[in-house]
Amino acid sequence: MKIQLSDNLIKHYLQNVYFINGHSYAGKSTMVKMLAERYDMIHCGENYHDVFPQNKLSRWKQPGLCYFDTMSGWQEWLNMTPEEHWNWYNQVSNECVEIEILELIKLAASGRKVVVDTNIPPDVLREISSYNRVAILLCDPPDICATRFFDRDDPDKKFMMDQIKKCPDPEATLRNFNSWALYHPPVEIDWEHTGFFSYTRSDFDTDTREEMLSILAKHFGLEEGK
Numbered sequence: 001m002k003i004q005l006s007d008n009l010i011k012h013y014l015q016n017v018y019f020i021n022g023h024s025y026a027g028k029s030t031m032v033k034m035l036a037e038r039y040d041m042i043h044c045g046e047n048y049h050d051v052f053p054q055n056k057l058s059r060w061k062q063p064g065l066c067y068f069d070t071m072s073g074w075q076e077w078l079n080m081t082p083e084e085h086w087n088w089y090n091q092v093s094n095e096c097v098e099i100e101i102l103e104l105i106k107l108a109a110s111g112r113k114v115v116v117d118t119n120i121p122p123d124v125l126r127e128i129s130s131y132n133r134v135a136i137l138l139c140d141p142p143d144i145c146a147t148r149f150f151d152r153d154d155p156d157k158k159f160m161m162d163q164i165k166k167c168p169d170p171e172a173t174l175r176n177f178n179s180w181a182l183y184h185p186p187v188e189i190d191w192e193h194t195g196f197f198s199y200t201r202s203d204f205d206t207d208t209r210e211e212m213l214s215i216l217a218k219h220f221g222l223e224e225g226k
Contacts, residue, residue, distance in 0.1 A: 007127035013105045018115045018220050019125055019134045022191055024181065026137035026201050027212055032117040034213050039222045042107050044116035049099040064091035074163040078173050082183030090185075093119050101128065113222075122194040135216055136194055140202040 018041070020028050029046050036043035049065075059066045067088060071077055080088065096119045107114050118125075125134050160177075167173040192198070197219050199212060217223055 010101060010105070010128045011130070014101075014108060014128055015133075016108050016111070016113050017104050017129070017133065018113065019118045019120065019129055020116065020137060020216075021118050021120065021122065021125070021134070022137035022198070023139040025204075026139045027209070028117045028137050030209060031137065031212055031216055032115050034209065035115045035216060035220075035222070038213065039113065039115075039217065042110070042112050042114040044104070044107065044114055044118075046117045047119075048103060048116065049096045049119070051103060052099045062095045064088055064095050067092075075167050075173075078164060078167060078177060080180075081176075082180050083185070085180045086183055086185050093121065097121075097124055121189060122191075122196060126195065131196060132219065132221060134196045135219055136191060136196050136198040137212075138191055138198055138200040140200050 018035070020032055022028060032045060033043060035041060054069070057065050059070065068077075100116075100118060100120055104114060104116065120128075122134075122136070164170050164173050164177060199215055201208070201212070
């Protein structure tokens with residue numbers, strides 16, 4: 001018998017989980033961190049599926065997540081074409097769904113509210129969550145991360161830039177890396193029409209964090225419980 005969990009059961013166990021998804025550079029990580037601090041929620045940041053032991057992954061069942069164990073080096077990954085990178089990224093996202101759902105069920109079992117910067121796509125969120133538990137953050141223009149990705153000062157971005165500089169032609173590698181954000185696959189998520197609540201960030205020079213936080217807290221109904 002193939003194990004399959006019904007969506008109504010998952011939805012019950014995730015009723016205290018608040019999901020944020022959307023465009024890169026829209027403020028997802030920042031909002032998740034601020035909401036967790038302000039409303040005493042469990043903070044589940046980007047790539048929280050990494051808590052799953054790498055040595056327990058299967059190269060046959062989770063080939064995308066195992067890619068970094070099998071690649072020849074960072075140069076191979078950095079020089080993927082936009083199409084190759086999208087195919088790999090899409091594969092990883094699909095593989096992460098199972099891990100992330102299981103991890104969230106475990107965290108939510110404590111009874112505390114959980115806020116998560118999630119990879120779970122809207123079509124899955126529609127089955128396992130509800131309108132007032134999901135927010136989609138958007139950018140205008142949506143591809144701004146192609147030019148401002150490395151503006152954010154964090155260890156992952158620094159590591160990536162260090163790897164780019166080690167390539168034989170760093171400038172060409174950086175151009176290729178930035179081109180990933182501009183690639184539009186034949187089938188992609190229509191973030192503007194998911195059916196969920198959305199907030200669009202268009203001002204990237206003014207600090208709008210408190211405004212965004214207030215809007216999201218109101219949507220999630222977090223002030224009602226204070």
